[in-house]
Amino acid sequence: MRPTIVIAGATGFIGRWFIERYHTKYRIIALSRDEMEPDPDYDKAEWRQVELYSLSSTEAALRGADLAIYLVHSMHPSTRLHQGAFEDTDLLLADNFARAARANGLRQIIFMGGILPGEEDDYELSRHLRSRREVEITLASAGVPVTALRAGIIVGKGGSSFRMIRKLVERLPVMICPAWCTSETQPVALEDALKMIDYCLDRPEAFDQAYDIGGPGQTTYMDMLKTVAELMDKRRIIRPVGMFSPGLSKMWVSFFTDSSRALVSPLVESLRHTLVASDNELLRAFPDRIGFRKAAHRALYGKEDFPEVPRRKKSAHREKNTVRSVQRLPNPAGHTATYVARIYQRWLPILFRTLIRVKTEGDLSTFFLWGIPLLRLQFIPSRSDDDRQLFYIIGGRLVRRKDYGWMGFRRVLNGEYIISSIHEFVPALPWFLYVLTQANAHRWVMYRFGRYLEQGKAE
Template identity: 45%
Template structure:
């Protein structure tokens, strides 16, 4: 009998790898990752960069069910311009489109608990947007919302462990009195697996958590006790959120891009509204103290892989990724734009090609032909600076696509991924994400950062102002 085939994104991560081990006896697994590992019977690794719709479609071929375990808080190119929430939307939208094209029967998404009646942090708001994006393709979605997941090599747990290990005195600002409901990694894996192919879980949202509801201050104290460390934990009446983020990032040596959104979310009570899924399945969960003990033991047995470091530059991040050659610099630039009611992404792309020549007329000449090929030219130069070619075979009304096919500002190095510009509707047509992916400039990197990169941000901000000024009703 043919076994169902399950695709797991983030397969090399700490949750994805544990989930694959749990599912492998019963299912054939498609493990999607930018860092594929050696295969074994029933487990097929596929290289997949979810920023590419083509790769997402190839990666999900043959899948019956799919887990979405991806979160994009760290930069994804050497120069990343844009907010992590917009990156998250691109990843989720590509995943949902690919699932729809292959008839996937269910998507299971691991997100965060959403506190009722609160003004959400950027991190939690992004988690909610991803959930909405994944539900927009008529595929049954199961959303599992959790607070802190306590497991070896998990980002939140590593930050907690490092802080307790390195600080003999820990100052706790008022937000550490907020309540949270941590859950053990083992319990999280069992809940994810139990929802797979279960009709009662289709089109459902479940809060999950362990049996302990505690403040972050108590969480720190308990972790120190389990680690056998005597720590002086003092509550202080005031400490700004900005200072808290900087302090925690420096002490734990974790990227600011990872720490900042997480700390912002700690001001909210992250407590499950109900545990009906766990009650149905009979999974009460491990107490927090026991979950920490298991995580510490597992962490000692797991090889340490340090998080990538960063430095800020032109509102952006410098990034090293194993998928690109070390001497190749790659750019990703993402902006969220308003979409007037009743319009679509193709309309916006056409507006862009009409507006751009007028906006840049004092700097360069932009020629647009009947096939929507845009050539950026400068007087005195025989070759264009940049050429954008519209791709009708990969475009649709809600996602027109241009490939960056030439120009003296584009690297001529062979074997590069194709640079591209896209306009895509997200969140059921509420907004547009304009994005440049996999662009490799010919200019020296330092010069590019201070010239072409800044010009692109200026152009996109000008286009945003133009859209805001339109009366399209």
């Protein structure tokens, strides 16, 4: 009987190619934020809609799976307003996935992360690499064995990093390359990356292991540009300059490649490091890996098209003015989420000097301003524990939809931080007024609450 694999991030570059290559070997459950149109001619995977911000939705989506491949990176917001840094969102999504994997008894999670600099590197990790490492730790926190495959640039048709290289070569006859273009890196061919994922799946000796993966040789971003220019038969002048200006680099790479800053930033920030694969058992199991030149040629001229997936179903009605806020709060005392949620309700009236009052009756908490009920939260004990506190947003003058949103406190990274989050909140205020007032007020309140926790006053 074929093992069942669930792929989170299945509509992306790696997910699509894995389905294309291995749908006959595995039964595949492919996860997507959107519901897919039924397609009788498509039999490579079972597509399931999932809201990864919701633990219950994630648990349902993983039902029936034996193994998982986690390819999620929260670059694109799913609400009209998204407050918070991408690394905090990544942390929350990974925690949900780890809990859901444990609840469904999965045997293993494969995570595609990023190569980390060696100990000799004195630079601090970029935000992107630090986030990838945090996700790796978080996925393993629920007890399901994790295998982390840490890669640099993956070279293949449809890959965003290689697409940026190709676009730069296509559009710029002269390229002045900043210092980060000369950092050593070790790209890996798409075919090799897919084979390594397949090799590690359900292999006990790979459980709870991290492997750097890369091609047979090291190169630099500037040399990759030159190689691609040769393959495309483009005469290009490519010259290095001795400066590192990540902000300027992000602007010109984004402009000339039609790529979002969210996609460009991780590449530019990570390439300030030397990112080469350390020798390991997995690399030794694949001695005949494909070099960059051959991988780039396949990406440019390979006959296979980028794999298609079923069309997304058009939603009959989707709430437009939704808000998501994900805030990381320091937790130096290692408090439980239960404690922090309770302290928050006591602290808020202190912050506003009794203008705001919180009344708690059983599992219902109501926040009043001068006697006006602003917000009503319903605590959900059946979906809460000391690491996670869940509240449904069920009413109040600030709320337009009373059946839609939820709020939570989550203890993450061994209690080092608390993630405070609000999801699918629909404000009652007109949108422009909400953005100018209530949204900024919430951000400021959570910043002050974070300072309160950091200073150890929540004792």
